[in-house]
Amino acid sequence: MNGAIKETHFQFPGQKGFYKGKVRDVYMFDKTIAVVATDRISAFDVVLPKPIPYKGQVLNQIAAKFLKATADIVPNWVTSTPDPNVTVGKKCEPFKVEMVIRGYLAGHAAREYASGKRTICGVALPEGLRENDKLPNPIITPTTKADEGHDEDISKEAILEKGIVSPEDYAILEKYTHSLFQKGTEIASEMGLILVDTKYEFGKFNGEIYLIDEIHTPDSSRYFYADGYEANQKQGKAQKQLSKEFVRQWLISNGFQGKEGQNIPDMPNSFVEEISERYIELYEKITGEKFVKADTGNLGKRIEMAVLKEIGEG
Structure with missing residues (x-):
């Protein structure tokens, strides 16, 4: 080793x-x-x-x-x-929220949708979606950034109402999140990949907003292979992923x-x-x-x- x-x-x-x-x-x-x-x-x-x-x-x-x-x-x-x-x-x-952005109905969002929910983090989703379908437009589904325990879904409205982020700052975070996801999508496409969803974290230094932590890694993002995506969706097959999902599957198969x-x-x-x-x-x-x-x-x-x-x- x-x-x-x-x-x-x-x-x-x-x-x-x-x-x-x-x-x-x-x-x-x-x-x-x-x-x-x-x-x-x-x-x-x-x-x-x-x-x-x-x-x-x-x-x-x-x-x-x-x-x-x-x-x-x-x-x-x-x-x-x-x-x-x-x-x-x-x-x-750091801001006490993680800006999760999704271009496809996968992972946590797909599980929520399958349970009957049609609104995730205050964002309405259309009827008739299947797991891994492309969404009409990328959506931001923020989570709280917990000091202890699990992060939890939260809506933009709740973030502003609770004063977690100011309206002025949140507008900037939204803009940055969409722009970063668009750039990440373009880079992934050049590599034959689809950037499915990811998360960004932001913070302030001397009053200015900065992107912090990591971005577009397999630990913070989900990728599908573009080749075969359409065929797999039509046939209802699982998508080929580029992530650490195989580790989770091994653990599940071993009872954990x-x-x-x-x-x-x-x-x-x-x-x-x-x-x-x-x-x-x-x-x-x-x-x-x-x-x-x-x-x-x-x-x-x-x-x-x-x-x-x-x-x-x-």
């Missing part, structure tokens, strides 16, 4: 705080954050026990590519990517869906290697570039030195 990093416990000069997400370790400084994309993998809101070699590098480099490709649409938080697993940028104050009382099945090393290979395949398909494996001989030290060098210069 190649080296993989599950968690980090660095202590940097001038460090003001630390936050451990499902996948990322975030080191906070005065006006800067250093985000380490670890090789952790989560499913059903649970972090699985074994790290996946190169997964962090895959996500970090996909996000870097797409943040750069959309910088003309909205300014983003990134100032540098000093290591394949590290991004350094502005410490923004994140429910109380269920135990996480032990992933054999062969399956861990398969996940790693699939993530590399995702990288190459989404970016159109060959994946170059970084040296993982002393991964923790390599990451630590990259951050030290960057914050020292900053």
Whole structure:
């Protein structure tokens, strides 16, 4: 097995705080954050026990590519990517909502629709849609950004009524979300893919709105292969996806869906290697570039030195 990093416990000069997400370790400084994309993998809101070699590098480099490709649409938080697993940028104050945008009736929205709902997050949907059908127009279905527990669906009206985001700022977030999704759709199309749905997060730095976190990665987005999409819909077949759905399906087949009382099945090393290979395949398909494996001989030290060098210069 190649080296993989599950968690980090660095202590940097001038460090003001630390936050451990499902996948990322975030080191906070005065006006800067250093985000380490670890090789952790989560499913059903649970972090699985074994790290996946190169997964962090895959996500970090996909996000870097797409943040750069959309910088003309909205300014983003990134100032540098000093290591394949590290991004350094502005410490923004995040909005407490995630802007989820959907071009197709898939995933959570499809399940809600199948249960009889015709309004999702305050957005009305027409009758007669089938799972994975293209929507008449992309729709924004925001969620709350919970500090603990699950994010929950919320409508634009409730966001404004509760004062979570001001009307002026929300209008900007909506505009940015639609523009980013359009750009993501165009890039995906060039790669023979369909960007089905995704989410964007935004924050403020010195009063200006910035795009934060990652974008258009297989952890934050759903892709279908364009080839065969129409035929599959006509025949009522499942769409070929480019996502980590195969990991969820393996867990389900081994009796785990994140429910109380269920135990996480032990992933054999062969399956861990398969996940790693699939993530590399995702990288190459989404970016159109060959994946170059970084040296993982002393991964923790390599990451630590990259951050030290960057914050020292900053």
